[in-house]
Amino acid sequence: MVTIHLIPGDITEQSVDAVVNAANSSLLGGGGVDGAIHRRGGPEILAECRDLRASRYGKGLPTGQAVATTAGRLPARWVIHTVGPVWSASEDRSGQLASCYRESLRVARELGARTVAFPAISTGVYGWPLDDGARIALAAVRRETERDDTFEEIRFVLFGQRAYEAFTAWL
Template sequence: MRIEATIGDITTQAVDAVVNAANSSLLGGGGVDGAIHRAAGPVLLQECRALRASVLPGGLPVGRAVATGAGNLRARWVIHTVGPNAHSGQTDPALLAACFTESLRVAEEVGAASVAFPAVSGGVYGWAMSDVARIAVAAVSGFTGRQVELVRFVLFSPAAHQEFAALLD
């Protein structure tokens, strides 16, 4: 598997699956979640509401992942994962690592060969970007699936990019 990091807008990535740093409601929010919902259009919200009405009535738990279609995005799927919120005391690195491994597992289930990830929990959820980068790169590097050929970390700032790129060189 090839792993790379770039600065950019995750909503414009030409990949099979885009990972959404979602909140447990799956109904949109701020940051990456809001940007993905706005770019994908109303069909994404409809699919998320359908998930909530059927298999996820209590919302998506932290560290888990689920796929929907991607609406107007270039990607075919959006894989939603809920990162741990350090401000709420969710500081277990295993929970954060699970966001990445579970998203890759779901990517394999839907047949995705390329996946774009944001820095899950590295924004308003309060995790230090250096910790997010270390945990994310280790989780992705240790993933043993065979379908995913490319993982691209799409980062919002030069500082975030630097943290990831330093681990990939």
């Protein structure tokens, strides 16, 4: 049975098999978690992302999908990039958010990853309310791992006290 941990801090410092990046569809870096992963991981990540854009994802990685690259200089083996949805008050995009977690775990499984670190996808500049984001994230990960012994540990690495408290309430 998988262990789920909540960790306050910096996802770029996690020694795990796979770190999940809350990427933008361009895969070429950005702000928040995405920018931090690209800065700390170094040019190897960007080079592989450029290759992905030149081959399979010419129009960018679609929302809710996931793809892996090297982790470069991060203390992980791989980075799994996933594009979360922008929150909308008028359209239910919760299925897309749950898909980010499911697809990231699918890619991690294919890679043979046993430990995975997630950020709180879409809860930063994409505006997803933390409480709802935490609920969706934990429910999706639990559903994906309940009958699967692939993973030893899933970490949610949470930036800021508010994020940590929101996830703690749902764990």
